[in-house]
Amino acid sequence: MDAKAHAFATRAVHAGHDVDPTGAHATPIHATSTFVYGDAARGRRLFAGEEPGYVYGRIGNPTTRAFERRVASLEGGADAVAFASGMGAIAGLLLTVLAPGDEVVVLGPLYGGTGGLLHDLLARYGVRTNEAGGGPDRSTADRLAEAVGPRTKMIYVESPTNPTLNVHDLDAVAAAGRTSGALTVADNTFATPYLTRPLEHGLDVVLHSATKYLGGHGDALGGVLVASEELVAQVRAEGLRHVGAVLGPFEAFLLLRGLATLHLRVAAQCTGARRVAEAVRDHPAVARVHYPGFTDHPGHAVAERQMRDFGGMVALELAGEPALATRRAHAFLDRLELFAQAVSLGDVASLATHPATTTHELWTPEQRSALGVDDALVRLSVGVEDPDDLVADVRRALDAAAAVAA
Ligand SMILES: Cc1ncc(COP(=O)(O)O)c(C=O)c1O
Known part of the structure; x- marks a missing residue:
């Protein structure tokens, strides 16, 4: 063709x-x-x-x-x-x-x-x-x-x-x-x-x-x-x-x-990811959101030039000193219902991963920190579910993370 x-x-x-x-x-x-x-x-x-x-x-x-x-x-x-x-x-x-x-x-x-x-x-x-x-x-x-x-x-x-x-x-x-x-x-x-x-x-x-x-x-x-x-x-x-x-x-x-459905799925995933990124940005349990669609993301200008949309992935760092932020990251992950805890990404079903203890577990803490992969970081692969449901799921899980005592 x-x-x-x-x-x-x-x-x-x-x-x-x-x-x-x-x-x-x-x-x-x-x-x-x-x-x-x-x-x-x-x-x-x-x-x-x-x-x-x-x-x-x-x-x-x-x-x-x-x-x-x-x-x-x-x-x-x-x-x-x-x-x-x-x-x-x-x-x-x-x-x-x-x-x-x-x-x-x-x-x-x-x-x-x-x-x-x-x-x-x-x-x-x-x-x-x-x-x-x-x-x-x-x-x-x-x-x-x-x-x-x-x-x-x-x-x-x-x-x-x-x-x-x-x-x-x-x-x-x-x-x-x-x-x-x-x-x-x-x-x-x-x-x-x-x-x-x-x-x-x-x-x-x-x-x-x-x-x-x-x-x-x-x-x-x-x-x-x-x-x-x-x-x-x-x-x-x-x-x-x-x-x-x-x-x-x-x-x-x-x-x-x-x-055959790549264009439909990815368009829906981009929309969902934007909704999730915007919804978690100001939550008190969140210290930082990595999402190329935000104008303060260091790669935003380049992403605007070379990407049709900003992708279906969002990473967020939980707030608090390192030990607390890590416990919050775990509480957040364990409270999610629609996002399954699993590695991989790009699936029609939403997935959530804790890189420091899974995909990047073999790196030393120093190497992880140099890469920006702190224990407080969680990676979300947004699927094609209804964005309202995904936002509600993530917000509920963040509320649970915020309730983790110092
Ligand atoms: C960016 C990237 N490249 C390559 C790979 C390796 O692919 P596979 O798991 O299909 O061997 C992965 C897997 O997670 C990946 O995320």
Whole structure:
């Protein structure tokens, strides 16, 4: 489907879907590990890449291919390759393009799994990671000008970041990539292509934990990356085929169905998140709300430029000295009824997490504090429930938190 001829919502429903030879209107789940090639000459041509087609499930599957083509269309990219999880996609890319001696400059804070892959695993293979210094008050361009050097092979950015929702300037990332020759990569999991399309800002690669907003129903793990045809072919041949984190056809089917409503879900989640952020802002039990839609958020101006809306995530810090604020955070979480306490995000159902004791538990208290992940911080992923109900739930839980004695 032509990305220029059809609007986002149309592509979300139709892109990647070819009418099946059986006439099936929904994309069928091709539950097969291998594909019959008929005669030996065709088998040779398929393996040599001289003829397009499917040969083995670790390299490609028609259901998965429909998902890849839909994501490529929504991100405005040439091609896509899917993986079993977001970490599968990230590892598949990094293992394909990096070599000993290379340096990766990151604009984070990074998702913990990505941080672990870079700092723990790839460090053992001679890949160096350099966190661009300075906080969200410094411009992305200044931070990159300082961090990028002759060995920088990749600039890797997450925006908005987890869990404090910093927004990095994608135009500045693309400019630094052009000047240095480094490959620029955006983890667009939090924004989704409905809100931000990094390739349109000039980045080279965009990737996702499809487990989150792309799937959107909390019932499938998946990952995907979008880039030029050449790079996608290389990642498919090496980072997917040789490593093996393959998306299963059933998960591809679930993710495809999720994508058809991406624009509806994310629009509703943005509305809900704004309502929740506004409702908790002045509550006496709250010290601070992180939400890029507020004009005093350090990333607000950049978010206005590069995001259609401000996303479905809100983080809040409970008030009080550290021990009290932590007890309040726990009381708040335990009193929530509609927000389920669980990691993950982007689900149609609202979720709440205490990052310091879950997703960021492996960091030291000093590292957490440098990232702004204090014990008093709670992260909310706003679902598509009625915003009035969500606001009432959060207010009730904050009243319970306020009642926790000093
Ligand atoms: C921003 C971001 N990137 C990547 C991942 C990893 O994705 P997955 O859990 O699908 O492997 C996550 C998971 O939470 C994430 O939040």
